[in-house]
Amino acid sequence: xxxxxxxxxxxxxxxxxxxxxxxxxxxxxxxxxxxxxxxxxxxxxxxxxxxxxxxxxxxxxxxxxxxxxxxxxxxxxxxxxxxxxxxxxxxxxxxxxxxxxxxxxxxxxxxxxxxxxxxxxxxxxxxxxxxxxxxxxxxxxxxxxxxxxxxxxxxxxxxxxxxxxxxxxxxxxxxxxxxxxxxxxxxxxxxxxx
Amino acid sequence: xxxxxxxxxxxxxxxxxxxxxxxxxxxxxxxxxxxxxxxxxxxxxxxxxxxxxxxxxxxxxxxxxxxxxxxxxxxxxxxxxxxxxxxxxxxxxxxxxxxxxxxxxxxxxxxxxxxxxxxxxxxxxxxxxxxxxxxxxxxxxxxxxxxxxxxxxxxxxxxxxxxxxxxxxxxxxxxxxxxxxxxxxxxxxxxxxx
Numbered sequence: 262x263x264x265x266x267x268x269x270x271x272x273x274x275x276x277x278x279x280x281x282x283x284x285x286x287x288x289x290x291x292x293x294x295x296x297x298x299x300x301x302x303x304x305x306x307x308x309x310x311x312x313x314x315x316x317x318x319x320x321x322x323x324x325x326x327x328x329x330x331x332x333x334x335x336x337x338x339x340x341x342x343x344x345x346x347x348x349x350x351x352x353x354x355x356x357x358x359x360x361x362x363x364x365x366x367x368x369x370x371x372x373x374x375x376x377x378x379x380x381x382x383x384x385x386x387x388x389x390x391x392x393x394x395x396x397x398x399x400x401x402x403x404x405x406x407x408x409x410x411x412x413x414x415x416x417x418x419x420x421x422x423x424x425x426x427x428x429x430x431x432x433x434x435x436x437x438x439x440x441x442x443x444x445x446x447x448x449x450x451x452x453x454x455x
Numbered sequence: 456x457x458x459x460x461x462x463x464x465x466x467x468x469x470x471x472x473x474x475x476x477x478x479x480x481x482x483x484x485x486x487x488x489x490x491x492x493x494x495x496x497x498x499x500x501x502x503x504x505x506x507x508x509x510x511x512x513x514x515x516x517x518x519x520x521x522x523x524x525x526x527x528x529x530x531x532x533x534x535x536x537x538x539x540x541x542x543x544x545x546x547x548x549x550x551x552x553x554x555x556x557x558x559x560x561x562x563x564x565x566x567x568x569x570x571x572x573x574x575x576x577x578x579x580x581x582x583x584x585x586x587x588x589x590x591x592x593x594x595x596x597x598x599x600x601x602x603x604x605x606x607x608x609x610x611x612x613x614x615x616x617x618x619x620x621x622x623x624x625x626x627x628x629x630x631x632x633x634x635x636x637x638x639x640x641x642x643x644x645x646x647x648x649x
Contacts, residue, residue: 386627389584389587390583390586390587391587393583393585393587394587394588394590394591396588397529398591400528401595433580441638441641444634444638444639444642445638445642447635448638449642
């Protein structure tokens with residue numbers, strides 16, 4: 262069904278003006294809700310990626326063979342990717358809180374929208390690839406029998422990878438919303454069309 | 456002297472109506488160009504993922520240690536992911552050709568748009584994770600000295616993974632365009648707003 266807004270050119274100017282106050286109140290409420298949803302997703306991505314980074318960084322076996330994440334390039338990649346996503350999410354949380362409080366974006370609107378979308382996409386792909394190779398490495402360690410001597414190391418690596426996958430899921434959802442905002446901006450000239 | 460074109464709102468309704476066929480012709484041309492761009496991206500994704508699948512499937516060393524992709528779960532995953540993307544891209548090529556020829560979507564419009572977008576996203580993530588673990592496995596083989604005896608096997612695995620990454624890039628670009636189409640449909644009720 263076509264939106265009634267598409268027939269705007271058939272309405273009289275007075276009718277258009279009468280609609281504006283009502284629409285803007287409803288729109289503001291929806292806009293606020295969407296901003297809060299984005300904030301929640303960012304916060305979840307931050308928590309999970311930070312937890313994944315901490316779990317991986319503290320993952321050193323205390324037994325005689327002394328496994329450590331430092332000896333595995335893939336686990337170093339997992340730690341780096343999760344740390345980058347945690348820092349980025351923290352910045353985005355600040356930007357989202359600023360937007361909710363001040364009703365305007367931290368950076369100029371178009372810059373902020375394209376920045377959010379491009380970084381969400383790139384970091385989501387980076388985090389997914391890190392978790393994928395991390396899973397491969399953890400499976401290989403278990404298959405090679407390395408987990409028998411130092412079970413704690415393998416379990417902690419698995420937990421870190423699982424937390425990283427959760428962080429990726431929330432980041433990908435944020436990416437969908439920021440993509441929608443960019444498309445709104447390109448099509449209508451406003452970052453929200455609700 | 457002001458240009459007569461700037462006083463557009465003073466034109467008679469007949470003059471406005473005379474403009475409409477011209478505008479819709481321009482839109483149709485742009486729509487056609489966008490459809491052709493999508494078709495090219497689909498075709499590139501199909502070629503690269505098919506080539507990656509063929510390279511991986513034919514990757515069996517003929518030397519005495521008889522390496523084969525079948526012995527590596529990660530390479531089996533690479534082959535499966537590339538095959539799935541090749542089949543999906545072939546279907547999408549047919550859908551795009553149909554849309555260009557008939558000016559309507561193969562499935563009902565909203566179903567087609569959401570189908571394209573969701574599958575682009577999911578398959579892009581799947582292909583990226585497959586290529587990431589494939590890269591990890593190939594690096595591990597080289598590090599373990601397995602490539603010295605059967606260099607051809609490793610080189611072919613690397614080529615397959617590189618082709619798969621190219622396929623992923625084109626699939627991700629298609630995903631951006633199909634995401635834009637979905638957003639257009641949600642916002643304006645039409646799959647193209649040009």
